[in-house]
Amino acid sequence: MSSGIYDVNITFNSAGTIDSGLARVDSNNESVISVTFSGYSLYGDQAKSIFDSLFALFGLEYTYGGYESILTNSAYFHSTGSSTMTFGSTSFSVTTWVANSLPMSINDCGYTSDLTDYTLQVGTPPGTSLNFITFLHIASDSPEVDDFTFKLVSMTQA
DSSP: OOTTEEEEEEEEEETTEEEEEEEEEETTTTEEEEEEETTEEEEHHHHHHHHHHHHTTTTHHHHHSSTHHHHTOTTTEEEEEEEEEEETTEEEEEEEEEESSSSEEEEETTEEEEEEEEEEEEEOOTTOOOOEEEEEEEEEEESSOEEEEEEOOEEEEO
Protein backbone atom coordinates (compact mmCIF):
# COMPACT_ATOMS: atom_id res chain seq x y z
CA MET A 1 0.00 0.00 0.00
CA SER A 2 1.03 3.57 -0.49
CA SER A 3 2.57 5.86 2.07
CA GLY A 4 0.00 7.53 4.30
CA ILE A 5 -2.26 4.50 4.72
CA TYR A 6 -2.38 3.34 8.33
CA ASP A 7 -3.87 0.37 10.11
CA VAL A 8 -4.91 1.58 13.55
CA ASN A 9 -5.50 -1.12 16.19
CA ILE A 10 -7.15 -0.03 19.42
CA THR A 11 -8.26 -2.16 22.35
CA PHE A 12 -11.02 -0.91 24.64
CA ASN A 13 -11.01 -2.28 28.19
CA SER A 14 -13.90 -1.10 30.32
CA ALA A 15 -14.76 -2.77 33.62
CA GLY A 16 -13.07 -5.97 32.45
CA THR A 17 -14.86 -6.10 29.08
CA ILE A 18 -12.38 -5.98 26.21
CA ASP A 19 -13.31 -5.00 22.64
CA SER A 20 -10.89 -4.57 19.76
CA GLY A 21 -11.12 -2.49 16.64
CA LEU A 22 -9.12 -1.96 13.47
CA ALA A 23 -9.42 1.03 11.17
CA ARG A 24 -7.61 1.44 7.86
CA VAL A 25 -7.18 5.17 7.34
CA ASP A 26 -5.78 6.98 4.31
CA SER A 27 -4.15 10.24 5.36
CA ASN A 28 -3.49 11.12 1.69
CA ASN A 29 -7.14 11.91 1.05
CA GLU A 30 -8.31 12.00 4.68
CA SER A 31 -10.63 9.02 4.31
CA VAL A 32 -11.51 5.90 6.25
CA ILE A 33 -11.11 2.86 4.02
CA SER A 34 -12.60 0.29 6.40
CA VAL A 35 -13.37 -0.43 10.05
CA THR A 36 -13.62 -3.82 11.71
CA PHE A 37 -15.07 -3.74 15.20
CA SER A 38 -16.62 -6.53 17.28
CA GLY A 39 -16.43 -8.90 14.30
CA TYR A 40 -18.14 -6.60 11.79
CA SER A 41 -16.41 -5.00 8.80
CA LEU A 42 -17.75 -1.79 7.34
CA TYR A 43 -16.66 0.33 4.38
CA GLY A 44 -17.27 3.80 2.95
CA ASP A 45 -19.64 6.11 4.81
CA GLN A 46 -20.47 3.43 7.38
CA ALA A 47 -16.76 2.92 8.13
CA LYS A 48 -16.25 6.65 8.54
CA SER A 49 -19.23 6.91 10.88
CA ILE A 50 -17.92 4.07 13.06
CA PHE A 51 -14.38 5.48 13.00
CA ASP A 52 -15.62 8.91 14.00
CA SER A 53 -17.62 7.55 16.91
CA LEU A 54 -15.12 4.94 18.17
CA PHE A 55 -11.77 6.44 17.30
CA ALA A 56 -12.50 10.17 17.18
CA LEU A 57 -10.90 10.80 20.54
CA PHE A 58 -7.49 9.92 19.15
CA GLY A 59 -7.79 12.36 16.27
CA LEU A 60 -9.64 14.87 18.41
CA GLU A 61 -8.06 18.00 16.96
CA TYR A 62 -8.77 16.88 13.39
CA THR A 63 -12.25 15.53 14.03
CA TYR A 64 -13.55 18.26 16.29
CA GLY A 65 -11.26 21.15 15.32
CA GLY A 66 -10.02 23.17 18.26
CA TYR A 67 -11.17 21.05 21.20
CA GLU A 68 -7.65 19.84 21.86
CA SER A 69 -6.91 23.38 23.00
CA ILE A 70 -9.18 22.72 26.00
CA LEU A 71 -7.08 19.68 26.92
CA THR A 72 -3.86 21.72 26.70
CA ASN A 73 -5.11 25.06 28.08
CA SER A 74 -2.17 26.58 30.00
CA ALA A 75 -4.52 27.83 32.72
CA TYR A 76 -4.97 24.17 33.73
CA PHE A 77 -2.25 22.05 32.10
CA HIS A 78 1.44 22.17 31.18
CA SER A 79 3.77 20.14 29.00
CA THR A 80 6.42 18.00 30.63
CA GLY A 81 8.25 17.62 27.32
CA SER A 82 8.38 15.37 24.28
CA SER A 83 9.94 12.01 23.55
CA THR A 84 9.82 9.48 20.74
CA MET A 85 7.35 6.67 21.41
CA THR A 86 6.65 3.52 19.43
CA PHE A 87 3.16 2.18 18.72
CA GLY A 88 3.48 -1.18 17.00
CA SER A 89 5.94 -0.49 14.20
CA THR A 90 5.32 3.26 14.02
CA SER A 91 7.42 5.73 16.02
CA PHE A 92 6.95 9.46 16.40
CA SER A 93 7.47 12.29 18.87
CA VAL A 94 4.82 12.56 21.59
CA THR A 95 4.28 15.48 23.96
CA THR A 96 2.98 14.80 27.48
CA TRP A 97 0.61 17.19 29.25
CA VAL A 98 -0.29 17.04 32.97
CA ALA A 99 -2.41 19.11 35.32
CA ASN A 100 -0.84 22.21 36.87
CA SER A 101 -2.11 20.99 40.25
CA LEU A 102 -4.53 18.37 41.53
CA PRO A 103 -7.29 18.30 42.49
CA MET A 104 -8.42 21.11 40.21
CA SER A 105 -11.65 22.61 38.94
CA ILE A 106 -11.80 23.48 35.27
CA ASN A 107 -14.41 25.53 33.47
CA ASP A 108 -13.90 25.86 29.74
CA CYS A 109 -16.35 26.26 26.86
CA GLY A 110 -19.33 25.52 29.10
CA TYR A 111 -17.79 22.36 30.54
CA THR A 112 -17.08 22.20 34.27
CA SER A 113 -15.29 19.34 36.04
CA ASP A 114 -13.30 18.69 39.18
CA LEU A 115 -10.25 16.67 38.11
CA THR A 116 -8.42 14.33 40.44
CA ASP A 117 -5.96 12.96 37.84
CA TYR A 118 -4.93 13.93 34.30
CA THR A 119 -2.38 12.89 31.67
CA LEU A 120 -2.55 13.58 27.92
CA GLN A 121 -0.05 12.52 25.24
CA VAL A 122 -0.24 13.95 21.72
CA GLY A 123 1.90 13.43 18.61
CA THR A 124 1.88 13.54 14.82
CA PRO A 125 2.39 10.18 13.04
CA PRO A 126 4.86 10.23 10.13
CA GLY A 127 3.41 11.10 6.74
CA THR A 128 0.46 13.00 8.25
CA SER A 129 -0.38 16.40 9.62
CA LEU A 130 -2.87 14.91 12.11
CA ASN A 131 -2.25 15.79 15.76
CA PHE A 132 -3.13 12.40 17.25
CA ILE A 133 -4.00 11.65 20.88
CA THR A 134 -2.01 8.56 21.88
CA PHE A 135 -2.93 8.49 25.57
CA LEU A 136 -5.52 10.20 27.76
CA HIS A 137 -6.26 9.51 31.41
CA ILE A 138 -8.86 11.62 33.20
CA ALA A 139 -10.30 11.07 36.67
CA SER A 140 -12.86 13.40 38.20
CA ASP A 141 -15.20 13.50 41.15
CA SER A 142 -17.65 16.06 39.75
CA PRO A 143 -20.03 16.46 38.00
CA GLU A 144 -19.82 12.64 38.01
CA VAL A 145 -17.24 10.24 39.41
CA ASP A 146 -15.29 9.18 36.32
CA ASP A 147 -11.97 7.47 35.78
CA PHE A 148 -11.11 6.46 32.23
CA THR A 149 -8.05 5.84 30.12
CA PHE A 150 -7.70 5.79 26.34
CA LYS A 151 -4.42 4.37 25.07
CA LEU A 152 -3.16 3.80 21.54
CA VAL A 153 -1.76 0.27 21.45
CA SER A 154 -0.34 0.08 17.95
CA MET A 155 -0.28 1.91 14.65
CA THR A 156 1.22 0.28 11.59
CA GLN A 157 1.80 2.06 8.31
CA ALA A 158 0.35 -0.35 5.76
